[in-house]
Amino acid sequence: MSHRTRTAIGVSAGLAVIVGTVPLWTASEARTVDSLTHFFIAVAVILVTCQALAALARRFHQPPVFGEMVGGLLLGPSLLGAVWPEGGAFLFQPSVIEGLDKVAQLGLVVFVFLLGCELRTDRIERKGMVAAVVVGGMALPFAAGMGIVLASGDLLAGTSATPTETMLFVGLAMAVTALPVLARILADLKLEKTSVGALSMSAAAIGDGVAWLTLAFLLAGQGGTSQGLRVLLLAAALVLVTALCVRPLLAMLVSRLGSSQSLTVVLIAGAIGYAVLTQSVQLHAVVGAFLFGVAVPRDSLAVERVGQQLEGFTLTILLPLFFAGVGLKISVGLLGTDPLVWLVLVAALVAAVVGKVAGAGGAVRLAGMPPRDALRLGFLMNCRGVTELVVLTIGYQAHLINQLAYTILVLVAVITTATTGPLVRWSLKHTRGDDGGVRAPRTGSRAGTART
Structure with a gap:
């Protein structure tokens, strides 16, 4: 197994751990989580997702930024919002989107x-x-x-x-x-x-x-x-x-x-x-x-x-x-x-x-x-x-x-x-x-x- 493959698997596993915690939050503590915590969780999920897909893009001889572009698209309504609306709604609440927009600018x-x-x-x-x-x-x-x-x-x-x-x-x-x-x-x-x-x-x-x-x-x-x-x-x-x-x-x-x-x-x-x-x-x-x-x-x-x-x-x-x-x-x-x-x-x-x-x-x-x-x-x-x-x-x-x-x-x-x-x-x-x-x-x- 090559170094790049191990990297991609490791990053993907980290993504699974982070995303896997979201149902626990949404099930029991969503109402008590403040907006700053929501923002930090969203940022962590975004960064790990984009990095995982950037590593995957390298495996297919694509520039890493292509994987990051796809990662950003998959976290929106096109995939996450379609297959798991509750998770998408928890991660990207209006206050989180507003904060992300400012940092993105x-x-x-x-x-x-x-x-x-x-x-x-x-x-x-x-x-x-x-x-x-x-x-x-x-x-x-x-x-x-x-x-x-x-x-x-x-x-x-x-x-x-x-x-x-x-x-x-x-x-x-x-x-x-x-x-x-x-x-x-x-x-x-x-x-x-x-x-x-x-x-x-x-x-x-x-x-x-x-x-x-x-x-x-x-x-x-x-x-x-x-x-x-x-x-x-x-x-x-x-x-x-x-x-x-x-x-x-x-x-x-x-x-x-x-x-x-x-x-x-x-x-x-x-x-x-x-x-x-x-x-x-x-x-x-x-x-x-x-x-x-x-x-x-x-x-x-x-x-x-x-x-x-x-x-x-x-x-x-x-x-x-x-x-x-x-x-x-x-x-x-x-x-x-x-x-x-x-x-x-x-x-x-x-x-x-x-x-x-x-x-x-x-x-x-x-x-x-x-x-x-x-x-x-x-x-x-x-x-x-x-x-x-x-x-x-x-x-x-x-x-x-x-x-x-x-x-x-x-x-x-x-x-x-x-x-x-x-x-x-x-x-x-x-x-x-x-x-x-x-x-x-x-x-x-x-x-x-x-x-x-």
């Missing part, structure tokens, strides 16, 4: 701040090829997503969004590629330094920046033309102040503080402060966190050490709580038996895969890349993962989409993430030697976030 702020820190455009080579991947890989799925909303009428519409806003948001969600999960897949397949791997990382990094900028415009426009113009002017002012004042100040602080606890506090406080600013002007908090992360100095060992410390706690503790929050908001039961709903799900899945593979792969094929490498690149860009879940959650909270649309698009994100690795392995098996020996300069994020 903190996790999102820190996670997106780290994404901003790792957005590198200064090392990108073959800029023409990268531009082709970004444009093709985002434009085609974006158009496909808009077409699905247009064809389905008001089936996916949010409660406070115009049809155009819903169309634009769904298109954006379909166009996302998850940089952290992509980095992990490339590392697992030893493709991170190949030409295709470096190109996909560069394109995903640029695509992330485009996605956050587009999302900011969508959120700014929700209050009407005058309100949207006001928000955009305030956002532009914040970007200008960040570039001219905050970025030089951060560079000075980093050089003076080094990798000390003081620097960690400064960076986290800055990310939270920016989150407060953008939230107060009716942009989402994570937009500010991402902007502050972009302002952090590059090529700093001190910042890299702080980032690695933050990643460990964020990825292990905070993100699983976010995944649980996502799972509590969706229910596979919403799909029901309506043929139209299932048709929309299938159409969204097909459009997501074909849009990315044909858009990104077709663009680089036209730019001169060999067919097999272009296909592999298209498979890689189809990875959506955590980034799409974050974008979808923001859109759902802003009422740009309804719960059914949220459920459908979360399922698309999970399925496309799960299929990325196997599809790339299939392409390697059938094209062995085409690109495996071609190495390229490192262009993307640090190796640290690749752990996701």
